[in-house]
Amino acid sequence: MEKSTVRVLDIPFYNISQAAFIEELLFCADQNQKKFVVTANPEIVMNTKADVHFKQIVTSADYIVPDGVGIVMAAERLGTPLKERVTGFDTLVGILNKAPEKQFRVYFLGATPEVSSKLMEKMKISYPNLMIAGSHHGYFDLEESENITQEIIDTGADFIFVALGSPAQEKWILSHFHRFPKGIFMGVGGCFDVLSGSVKRAPQWMIKWKLEWVYRFITNPSRWRRFFAIPRFMREVKKEVRRKEVGK
């Protein structure tokens, strides 16, 4: 069956609810399938506009999901609404919660060596029944990358979460994807920092009011560069809305 997608600035987003997406990935893992998931926010969309090669990587994914309220709002403005946002963080947590039932093996690649080992400690406490296939920090060179790939293959991991930041994580996934016989691969950015307790997630009320980005900005001002992508993204969406109106 064709997937229902909604185009935002030429990126086809999968139109599915968060809960249904988690179920779909669990189903794919159960069938020993191989899938590449990109959770795209406005910054990633803008990067695809600036870099043709990166756009090819993103659009080669099996699933592109709207990670952030910006994408959902843009789809609404374009007259083709998406069901809701489907975030990397919620997808990751959803899989961690459900993986033990089916005894899926989960591999965690990325973050600093400290965060990576803290994460493993935290996983054992928070998800005692989770089958951890393994983990490796995200500061390695090209040569080590080949060994890490083989190590992950040998673990028989069903889910491989890659936290190298974007675009490095999407590039890593695509360039090694062909070597894996199976696995659900998803780039998860800074999620390991949050899950390990190294970086706090925004308070619930801010998440509820969709102000998580404000919190991340205040607590980590070095991220300011990426916030410039948001007004640029909005301007592009506005142009696209106008083009659509003229074309009617």
Ligand code: UDP
């Ligand atoms: N990271 C990594 N290797 C690198 C560069 C970054 O493992 O060479 C990790 C970094 O430690 C952090 C994550 O990648 O855990 C990037 O987080 P960030 O918040 O920048 O990503 P975003 O959520 O914005 O994509």
